[in-house]
Amino acid sequence: MAAVLRSGIIGTGFMGEVHAHAVRAAGGTLSAVAGRTTQSAERAAAMLGAAHSAASPEDLIDRDDVDVVHICSPNTTHAEYAERALAAGKAVVCEKPLATSVEDAAQLADLAHRHGSVTSVPFVYRFYPAVREARSLVRRGDPGRLWLLHGSYLQDWLASPQTTNWRVDPARGGASRAFGDIGVHWCDLMEFVTGQRITRLVASTSQAFAERLGDRGSSPVATEDGATVLFETDQGATGSVVVSQVTPGRKNRLWFSFDGTDASLSFDQEQPDTLWVGRTAASTRVAAGRDTLTTEAGRRYARLPAGHPQGYQDSFNAFVADVYDAVRGNAPDGLPTFADGLRAARLTQAIITSAQSGGWVATPLQDEPARRAHTTI
Numbered sequence: 154m155a156a157v158l159r160s161g162i163i164g165t166g167f168m169g170e171v172h173a174h175a176v177r178a179a180g181g182t183l184s185a186v187a188g189r190t191t192q193s194a195e196r197a198a199a200m201l202g203a204a205h206s207a208a209s210p211e212d213l214i215d216r217d218d219v220d221v222v223h224i225c226s227p228n229t230t231h232a233e234y235a236e237r238a239l240a241a242g243k244a245v246v247c248e249k250p251l252a253t254s255v256e257d258a259a260q261l262a263d264l265a266h267r268h269g270s271v272t273s274v275p276f277v278y279r280f281y282p283a284v285r286e287a288r289s290l291v292r293r294g295d296p297g298r299l300w301l302l303h304g305s306y307l308q309d310w311l312a313s314p315q316t317t318n319w320r321v322d323p324a325r326g327g328a329s330r331a332f333g334d335i336g337v338h339w340c341d342l343m344e345f346v347t348g349q350r351i352t353r354l355v356a357s358t359s360q361a362f363a364e365r366l367g368d369r370g371s372s373p374v375a376t377e378d379g380a381t382v383l384f385e386t387d388q389g390a391t392g393s394v395v396v397s398q399v400t401p402g403r404k405n406r407l408w409f410s411f412d413g414t415d416a417s418l419s420f421d422q423e424q425p426d427t428l429w430v431g432r433t434a435a436s437t438r439v440a441a442g443r444d445t446l447t448t449e450a451g452r453r454y455a456r457l458p459a460g461h462p463q464g465y466q467d468s469f470n471a472f473v474a475d476v477y478d479a480v481r482g483n484a485p486d487g488l489p490t491f492a493d494g495l496r497a498a499r500l501t502q503a504i505i506t507s508a509q510s511g512g513w514v515a516t517p518l519q520d521e522p523a524r525r526a527h528t529t530i
Contacts (some may be wrong), residue, residue: 164225165197175473251494253327258498274494286451296413302392304409314362330376337497426462
């Protein structure tokens, strides 16, 4: 393994740029970029400052100067590229969904375990200092017994029937869009902070614009614009989450309230520099700075003093830094792995099944071997 980790990025869109910034912030170098075409790879390599443009994703994975493969391509390509990268002995960072089927996600998680590879899925909201503070407060029992877990994740980037891209196409993005794209982030964050796991759920999905066409303009969109989910957990809590990609004015609002018998904890990703702690006597807004947070875990991810908000890119940088720390042989706390990607795939499939049947669906807590027929999600 090289002293300076060398990375390759598959994908030339928004997320590829985010990953490139994070690679450099983590002290890595960007060896190569691959896209859908050699021309798109050449443009991206010039824009992102990569040493090379790869002829294809497969060429990038096979390069000797790539230690870590970052997969930021359309969803239906994830499983193929991740499997090839694992076989090549590379560390792998794969954008969610890890795969568009539970079977493929389970196979990748199993391969990662058998190879002993460092793998990760960017559930980056775990890396906000305020979120780590909330998790530590829960662990030491400050909120009491958590009994009501609720929130939402709202965006507006598709709040027009004319807006489209590859994510609205089930053939490229998978059968679930709003939940599979952003709902899984909220569920991962809830389970990460509270330590509770969803055991069953009931869901309703809907479309705001039935007339929206896919990115090729050939057929109406079949994936959901929003979802409403009720759930129960293994520790007796109940909860709900509302997910939407068509809520005007909400750019990227992931919000939660985790309510306990002694205190409530609330976080808003659009105002990430505070953690709200509510009690019957008084409520407090804890500033998310290294000089104001009260727990070691919170302060570890606070790079700046209070009053200097850290945002999405900062959290992504912290995530990639922890991935690279793991590649070097350390074990950072709370790193999301392919097992977490598999968990998200199971929850997504449960959402689809419940929305179609109208009933409650159990969500397995154990990662049993995939033995069901291939089910697209």
